[in-house]
Amino acid sequence: MAASATLHCLTGCAIGEVLGMVIGTALGLHNAATIVLSVALAFVFGYALTMRGVLKSGLRIGAALKVALAADTVSIAVMEIVDNGVMVVVPGAMDAGLGSLLFWGALAFSLAIAFVLTVPVNKWMIGRGLGHAKVHAHHAH
Numbered sequence: 001m002a003a004s005a006t007l008h009c010l011t012g013c014a015i016g017e018v019l020g021m022v023i024g025t026a027l028g029l030h031n032a033a034t035i036v037l038s039v040a041l042a043f044v045f046g047y048a049l050t051m052r053g054v055l056k057s058g059l060r061i062g063a064a065l066k067v068a069l070a071a072d073t074v075s076i077a078v079m080e081i082v083d084n085g086v087m088v089v090v091p092g093a094m095d096a097g098l099g100s101l102l103f104w105g106a107l108a109f110s111l112a113i114a115f116v117l118t119v120p121v122n123k124w125m126i127g128r129g130l131g132h133a134k135v136h137a138h139h140a141h
Contacts, residue, residue: 002123005131009075009122010115012046017083019045021107022098031094035087039080046076071131078121079114086110 020041024034050068051061059067086109087093093106125131 001126002119005122005126006075006079006115006119008049009046009072009079009118010111012049012072013042013076013079013083013114014111016041016043016045017080017111018107021087021103025098025103031088034094035084039084042080042083043076046072074125075118075122075131079118082117083110083114086113 017038020038021034023029024037029037047065047068050072051064054064054067055061087106090102090106090109092102096103096106122131
């Protein structure tokens with residue numbers, strides 16, 4: 001269940017992260033601005049994916065947002081800290097262009113490391129009825 005929750009989180013994070021990195025790099029934004037954009041979009045897409053599923057269960061948008069915030073905030077935050085931390089420490093990754101193997105390789109590597117390090121966080125949270133356990137509670141109703 002923790003791996004599934006983390007994979008779900010990774011999907012939203014990856015969409016936002018890649019989009020943010022692509023936009024920031026294409027516009028020539030400073031590394032800090034690119035990271036802020038990537039993190040913001042990762043949260044938006046992560047929450048949106050959770051809300052999409054929860055809304056199908058019949059919850060109204062406000063209640064679905066509360067579930068998404070409770071389910072995903074910690075997971076996305078951990079994933080983004082790890083992911084962006086890796087991108088920053090890989091020499092030249094943040095300054096590499098979109099046509100660079102270094103950029104895409106570092107981004108894929110950073111997402112893989114973020115996944116591995118976020119699984120135990122989600123396992124701990126689910127074991128305590130937190131995180132994606134909140135989402136699964138709504139699927140049962």
